[in-house]
Amino acid sequence: MIYQSTRNNDIRASSAQAILDGMAKDGGLYSPDSLDGLNFDWKAVLPLSTQAMAVKILAALLPSFSETEMDDLVRRAYAGKFETDELTPTVTVGDDTVLELFHGPTSAFKDVALSMLPVLMTAARGKCGVSDDILILTATSGDTGKAAMAGFRNVPGTRIMVFYPYGGVSPVQQAQMATQDGDNVCVCAVRGNFDDAQTGVKGIFAAVEQQGLLKGKGVCLSSANSINIGRLAPQVVYYFRAYGDLVRNSRIVLGDPVDFVVPTGNFGDILAGYFAKCLGLPVGKLVCASNANNILTDFFATGVYDRNRPFFKTVSPSMDILVSSNLERLLFLLSHDTDLVARLMASLAKTGTYQVPPFLKKRLDDLFFAACCDDEGTKRAIGAVWQKYGYLMDTHTAVAYDAAQQYKAACPSHAPVVILSTASPYKFPTAVLEALGEDPSADEFAAMDRLEKSTGVPLPKNLQGLREQPVRHRDVIEPKDMLSYVLEKAVQKEW
Numbered sequence: 099m100i101y102q103s104t105r106n107n108d109i110r111a112s113s114a115q116a117i118l119d120g121m122a123k124d125g126g127l128y129s130p131d132s133l134d135g136l137n138f139d140w141k142a143v144l145p146l147s148t149q150a151m152a153v154k155i156l157a158a159l160l161p162s163f164s165e166t167e168m169d170d171l172v173r174r175a176y177a178g179k180f181e182t183d184e185l186t187p188t189v190t191v192g193d194d195t196v197l198e199l200f201h202g203p204t205s206a207f208k209d210v211a212l213s214m215l216p217v218l219m220t221a222a223r224g225k226c227g228v229s230d231d232i233l234i235l236t237a238t239s240g241d242t243g244k245a246a247m248a249g250f251r252n253v254p255g256t257r258i259m260v261f262y263p264y265g266g267v268s269p270v271q272q273a274q275m276a277t278q279d280g281d282n283v284c285v286c287a288v289r290g291n292f293d294d295a296q297t298g299v300k301g302i303f304a305a306v307e308q309q310g311l312l313k314g315k316g317v318c319l320s321s322a323n324s325i326n327i328g329r330l331a332p333q334v335v336y337y338f339r340a341y342g343d344l345v346r347n348s349r350i351v352l353g354d355p356v357d358f359v360v361p362t363g364n365f366g367d368i369l370a371g372y373f374a375k376c377l378g379l380p381v382g383k384l385v386c387a388s389n390a391n392n393i394l395t396d397f398f399a400t401g402v403y404d405r406n407r408p409f410f411k412t413v414s415p416s417m418d419i420l421v422s423s424n425l426e427r428l429l430f431l432l433s434h435d436t437d438l439v440a441r442l443m444a445s446l447a448k449t450g451t452y453q454v455p456p457f458l459k460k461r462l463d464d465l466f467f468a469a470c471c472d473d474e475g476t477k478r479a480i481g482a483v484w485q486k487y488g489y490l491m492d493t494h495t496a497v498a499y500d501a502a503q504q505y506k507a508a509c510p511s512h513a514p515v516v517i518l519s520t521a522s523p524y525k526f527p528t529a530v531l532e533a534l535g536e537d538p539s540a541d542e543f544a545a546m547d548r549l550e551k552s553t554g555v556p557l558p559k560n561l562q563g564l565r566e567q568p569v570r571h572r573d574v575i576e577p578k579d580m581l582s583y584v585l586e587k588a589v590q591k592e593w
């Protein structure tokens with residue numbers, strides 16, 4: 099298997115090179131050229147530990163790395179970092195199964211992939227004969243930045259710079275980032291919104307590439323966003339983990355289908371579910387759950403992707419997104435038509451909209467179901483599930499829970515349902531408290547304490563004492579100064 103651009107069959111790369119580059123040079127995303135003839139022995143991995151599963155699955159998806167190499171990388175990525183040895187346990191909630199992805203070092207599901215990406219990237223650097231330091235640039239609306247820093251912290255040969263919107267992230271997220279330790283991390287607030295930070299980072303990549311601004315300086319740039327295939331591949335593993343758990347608990351018989359409901363933003367998490375299906379796992383429907391920013395719900399209903407619409411700030415902020423980048427990979431894998439994908443993406447860039455042809459719409463209908471849930475519904479779901487089952491969900495998980503109930507009502511012949519839970523409720527304590535019918539305190543840290551007192555659900559270790567930790571990063575800059583900031587920092591020996 100080789101990787102190629104979603105927009106051009108002639109732009110090809112090994113999996114190691116694709117991880118190093120992050121994105122293809124033509125603006126497309128690197129995708130496996132085909133996932134069809136992989137012949138992956140999916141049954142054989144089900145009894146394995148999560149880590150041993152990861153070795154087999156990652157070696158299949160990233161063939162630059164042998165199983166022996168992957169074994170070493172997986173061990174280094176996860177040893178001692180997660181709250182449980184299984185990494186991603188499942189729990190039963192009513193008729194459904196919840197797959198808890200938030201037991202990593204920053205209590206968000208992005209830890210699963212961002213623990214793995216740094217070791218993949220340094221190994222890829224060796225394979226590709228690159229001796230430069232890798233400088234990771236990331237714009238974040240909250241969760242990615244912290245999880246990426248926790249992953250890259252003190253990893254030799256790498257440095258990481260995170261830009262976030264000044265005043266635009268939650269107080270918990272802000273504290274998580276500003277207190278980050280490590281010799282190779284840098285966090286900077288940008289006076290603007292997330293789009294300003296993201297546009298700034300994209301502009302830096304383009305300027306550095308076109309003008310050779312870092313040539314001979316011993317540094318090359320890469321990305322930790324989910325456009326990097328090294329972030330997508332590790333997410334395939336937990337679909338197998340959940341399926342294996344259902345077999346072990348006799349909720350299904352080996353070979354039965356399972357439906358997965360995924361709270362979706364950039365379409366990375368749910369695309370990993372499609373990869374799992376391509377590897378042979380009996381994935382039934384993939385249910386795409388959105389909040390009030392329901393561009394994907396409309397897309398699956400009509401075949402028209404249209405970003406010309408208002409943007410809502412919701413209580414599930416990690417899903418507040420209008421351009422779901424990874425959808426491009428799905429369009430490529432379902433059509434194998436790079437001209438078509440290039441045309442659709444050009445249309446999106448120019449007019450903010452595109453329509454998929456009927457054959458593609460049909461394939462999407464077969465694979466996916468989509469539903470959305472606004473803030474009211476999100477809070478109602480949190481309250482109802484707590485009342486009924488004593489299970490506490492975060493806001494993103496609650497969107498998926500609500501979508502799951504919509505799906506089951508619409509498709510009575512559904513398979514057993516697994517709901518992906520992407521964050522600890524303590525990352526969004528004010529909204530969760532309010533959902534439980536309590537007066538939300540003005541201060542998020544006080545809300546955290548109150549939530550723990552009133553539910554008895556333990557506060558994750560990494561969030562305990564966050565308030566008392568020393569602030570290490572205070573820089574605030576204008577968007578127009580981001581490039582000079584990066585160029586200056588890139589050549590400093592020590593941060």
Ligand SMILES: *Cc1c(COP(=O)(O)O)cnc(C)c1O
Nearest residue numbers: 362363364365366367416520521
């Ligand atoms: C990033 C994120 C999502 C969305 O995942 P995608 O892969 O971008 O679709 C959902 N929930 C939480 C808590 C997240 O941090």
